Amino acid sequence: MNVQVTRAYNFNAGPSALPLEVLEKAQQEFLDFRGTGMSVMELSHRSKEYEEVHNQAKASLKELLSIPDHYQILFLQGGASLQFSMIPMNFLKSEQKAGYVLTGSWSEKAFKEAEVFGNPYEAASTKDDHYRRIPLQNELQYNADDAYLHLTSNNTIYGTEWKDFPAVDVPLIGDMSSDILSRPIDISKFALIYAGAQKNLGPSGVTVVIIRDDLIEKANNDIPTMLKYSTHAKNNSLYNTPPTFGIYMLGEVLNWVKGIGGITEIARRNEEKAKLLYDAIDESNGFYIGHAEKDSRSLMNVTFRVKDEVLEKKFLAEAKQAGFVGVNGHRSVGGCRASIYNAVPYEACRAFRDFMKQFQQVNG
Template identity: 55%
Template sequence: MVERAFNFSPGPAVLPYEVLEQASRDVVNFQGLGMGLIEVSHRSKPFIAVMDEAEALLRELMGIPENYKVLFLQGGASSQFFMVPMNLLGPGKKATYLNTGTWSKKAIKEAKLFGEVDVAYSSEDSKFVRVPAQNEYTVSADSEYLYLVSNNTIYGTAFPEFPVVDTMLISDMSSDILSRQFDVSRFGLIFAGAQKNLGPAGVTVVVIREDLLDRAPATTPTMLNYKTHAEKGSMFNTPPCFAVYVVGLVLKWLKKIGGVPAIEKINREKAAMLYAKIDESGYYRGHAEPASRSLMNVTFNLATPELEAKFIAEATAIGLNGLKGHRSVGGCRASIYNAFPIEGVVKLVEFMRQFELANPA
C-alpha cells in the first residue's frame, strides 16, 4: 500500500483502499473485455450485472423490504430537495419539516414551491447545536410526511434515534447511510448522495416505497418522476455508470468486514475516542450538544481563529488532511465516515494532545 494521507474531508470523502485499487484496474480493462468500465455500454450484460449486484447488496445490507424500489439517480442529493415534494406534495397538501441545519433549510425552501410546509422545529437560533427530542415538536395530522436530515455534516449533529410518529418519514441520509442499523420499513423514502459513505460523487441512491410511485401529479416532468426510473430499473437514460460500479465495490467491502453491525461498532469507537479528547480539558470545544453528536462529523473549535488556522496547517503537514470546518461556521471538523481507518483517529487524537501542550490558550 502506498503512503496515504488520512482524509478527514466531508465529501467527496475517503474510500476503502482496496476499492480504489480494483477500480483503477477496471477503468483500464473491465472483466477482461479489453476496454475500461467507463467505456462499456450501460445496456450490455456486463454492466447490467453491475447494476443488479449493487442493488442486491444494498438491499441485503440495509434490509430493504421487497415493496421498496432502489433507484440510482443523477443530480446529487440536492435534486431530491425538490423531487420529493414535486412527487409527493401538491396544491392543498402539507408536509412537516425539521430544520436542523443547512441541508434541511435548502430542502424547506424547495418544498415551499410545491405545497404548504410546516417547520415544526428549528435550532437555527442556537447555530444548529442540536436536534430535537421527540417531545419538542408536533406533526400536523394532515401532513403527508415528516422530513428530516439524519446527520448534519456542517454542524456535527445527528438524530440518535428516529422520530416515532404516525406520519410517513422521509430522510436525507447522505452523510450517514449504512453507518448504523435502523428499520427501513419505518420510512416512505430515503435518499443519499454517494460521496460520503457509498462511493464517489455522481450517483444518488433513492429507496422508495412502491405505493408512493403513483403520487406524482400528471404535470411532473418525465425525468423528475420517480416512477419513470423505477419502471426502467434506473436505465431510462444513461446512468452514472462509474459511480454505480464503485458503489457496488464499496458494498462488497462492507459486507466482507461484517456489514452494518460491524461498521457501526467501529464508528462508535472512532467517535468516542475523538469526543473523549474534546471533553477532557476544555481546550477543544465541541460544537454539538452531547446528546446530538454525530458519529460521522466531529466538529470543534479552539480558542481563536488564529489558533484554529495553526492547528489545521500543522495537522495537514503531517498527513491529517481536510480538518478545516465549513466556511459558514469555521472551526475544525473531522469527518470519519465508514471507510475512514481507526488509525487516523488515533493519530489525530495524539496530534491534538501534542498541539495543546505546545500551544497553551
C-alpha cells in the same frame, strides 16, 4: 513497476475517503473489465456485463440495509440537492402542507425548495440553539394530513445526528446523505430515504433513493418524465444512461462492507473512531470545545473549536502541514471538523487524536 503511494489522512466532508481495497480493485479492472477488453466506463448500459454490475449493487444494498421487498432502490443523478426539489414536486400538491425538521443548513435548503411547490412549515427547529442538538420527539409538531415529514439524519456542518428516528403517522422522508450505511437503521420507519453517494457509498455522481411502493403510486403525474420516481422505478434506473462507473464503485464499496463483517461491524468501528476524537475534546479541560451537545453528537462529523481564534488558526495550519486533509470547518461556520466516514481508517483517527493532544501540550 511498483510505485509506493503514501495515502493522505483524508478527513474531507465529501467527496470523502474510499476504501483502499476498492480503489486497488478498480485500478486492476480499469482497462479490461472482466475480460470485455473495455473499461466499465466504456460498457453499454444495456449490456449484460453492466446489467450484472447494476443489479448486484442493488442486491447488496438491499442485503446490507435489510430493505423490505415493498421498497424500490433507485440510482439517480443530481445529488441530494435535486432531491430537495423532486420530493415536493412528486408529493406536495399546491393545497397541501409538509413538515420540515430544521437541524442545519441542508434541511434549510430542502425547506426552501419545497416552498416553490407547496406549503412547507417548520415542524421543529433547533436554529435558536445554533443547531447544537437534535429535537426531541415531543418537540415535533405536524398535522395528520401532511403530505410528509422531512428530516436530515446527520448534519455535516454542525456535527449532529439523530440517534432514534421519530415514529410518526405521516410518510417520513429522510436525507441520509452523510450517514447512510454507517449503522443499522429501521427502513420501515421511512417512506423515502435519499443519499448522495460521496460520503459512505462511493464516489460523487450517484444518488441512492429507497422509496416505498405506495408512495410512488401517490405521486403527481403532471411533472417532467425524468423527474418522476415512477419513471426510474419502472425502468430499473435505466431510463437513460446512468452514472455507470459510479454505480460500479458503489457496488465495490458495498462488497467491501460485506467483506469486513457488514453494517454491524461498520457501526462498531465508527463508534470506536468517534470515541477517540470526542474523548480528546472532553478531556482537554476546555482547550477544545465541541459544538454538538453530547446526546446529539454525530459519528460521522466531529465539529469543534479551539479555545481562541489565534490558536485555532495555528491548529489548522499545523494540522495541514502534518498531513491531515480537510479538517477546516465548513466555510459558513468556521472552526474545525473531522469527517470520519466509513472508509476513514482507525489509524487516521488515532493519528489525529495524537496530534490534538500534542498540540494542546505545546500550546495549552
